[in-house]
Amino acid sequence: MSILKKTWSVVDIKSESHIMKIRFWGTRGSIAVPGKETIMYGGNTTCLEMTLESGKKIIIDAGTGIRALGNKLLAEKEPIDVHLLITHIHWDHILGFPFFDPLYETSTKISIEGFPTCMKGLRSTFDNRMGDGFFPLKFDDLKAEIQYQDKLSKGALEIDGLVVDSIFLQHPQGGYGYRFREGGKTLVFLTDNELREDAWIGRTPKEYAEFCKDADILIHDAQYIPKEIDDRRGWGHSDYTSAFDLAHEANVKRLILFHHDPSRSDLEVAAIRVSCEDLAVRSNSSMIVEAAQENSELEL
């Protein structure tokens, strides 16, 4: 079996009536880093595919990983009707958008939601207005039916029985983290989030812990190791010890470390996972700790 096909260890947390699937198409922070050092955890930037019990698909972020996801969706030859949730508009979360080929099909429907600047960001990957040179095509030339309703800034979003709540991230220019609840299961996705007591521009760790309380899965930013963090205060990312502390405080069952630093090789990401597992052992916690791996799939 190819290492790229490896799936997560199977943990029996399936509900009988609801199965939500999450596939990682991009796990890397800051910039795409293809190469032999990043084969296992992946070199593409943030993109996740969530498939609900109803079959409805939700895409989180449009980093470079969204290109391969688009190709897979087109190969399925089914009508594409997806929600695209954007956490924030830093390049590593939107730059794959023009390469999402379903955008060029008239049959595609995309409902965009997310941080209030998200449409500005997605449009800017093509042009600011009237095609001003960032990409060969204009945003207004896209064939897909694209809608933006800005529901999340007003409250929870409901999609086919899934409830999506958002929380402000502690990150330069801000952003949204998301909590997804369906059929008694909870998944929380907090990337590009700097956990620190002074609640610099977001929330305190205690407030994030309330948001994550008893989650089955927490996917959290763990870009740094503890000795790096002091030189990187204000950059809007966490080290794995803060991510673990949050998950432990919130009684999370499974922690997935995410937004791997572009300088980190597969071996170094694996070492971070092992160090974080050690924290769980030393805290007498039964929490499962993993590092997000491109092309792997979670079920809950």
Ligand SMILES: [Zn+2]
């Ligand atoms: Zn990022």
Ligand SMILES: [Zn+2]
């Ligand atoms: Zn960011």
